Amino acid sequence: VAMVSLLLRAQSNAANPLVRLEVLKQVLAHDIARDIEVLAAICGRCWQDLRNPEILSMYLEVLANNTQGQDSFNHIIADMINVPSLRDAVLVAIRAEGRSDVLSNALKSLFELYQN
Numbered sequence: 001v002a003m004v005s006l007l008l009r010a011q012s013n014a015a016n017p018l019v020r021l022e023v024l025k026q027v028l029a030h031d032i033a034r035d036i037e038v039l040a041a042i043c044g045r046c047w048q049d050l051r052n053p054e055i056l057s058m059y060l061e062v063l064a065n066n067t068q069g070q071d072s073f074n075h076i077i078a079d080m081i082n083v084p085s086l087r088d089a090v091l092v093a094i095r096a097e098g099r100s101d102v103l104s105n106a107l108k109s110l111f112e113l114y115q116n
Contacts, residue, residue, distance in 0.1 A: 004032055005041040012045035024049055028058040036068040043076055047086055056093045064106040073106050074113060 004027060014020045024046060027033050033042075042059060043050070050056045066072050080090045094107055 001032060001035045001037050004035075005037050008038065008041040009045050017049070020046065020049055021052060021055060024055050025058065028055070028062050033062045034065055034067050036066055036072050039063055039066055039072075039076060043080060047080070047083055050080070050086055051089045053089070053093065056089055057096070057099075060093055061100055061103055064100070064103040070106060070109050074110050077110060 007023070008027065011020050011023050014023075024042065027038065027042075032038060039059075039062065050059055063073055063076055077090070077094075081087050099107075
């Protein structure tokens with residue numbers, strides 16, 4: 001996990017965005033991506049790549065299945081929405097049809113938290 005997080009941090013400064021996107025796709029397709037350290041590295045250091053709808057969709061699905069549970073999901077979504085250049089992409093993505101039941105349930109729990 002630590003090595004993958006380091007790789008992601010290093011890739012955040014890569015000159016070629018296509019290489020970064022490919023690395024992100026490969027990491028997000030792997031079970032290790034469910035680790036909160038990996039998810040935090042992506043959100044914290046590769047956030048600009050989360051504006052890509054495909055990457056964002058993959059990220060949200062993995063985030064909903066993270067190893068630390070709903071609280072971590074809630075905190076990371078809140079952080080993402082507070083990044084001005086990422087906010088609109090996140091709001092569009094969470095309203096998108098075709099998301100998994102796990103992601104839908106995680107979003108439902110998040111919205112219920114803020115309604116109470």
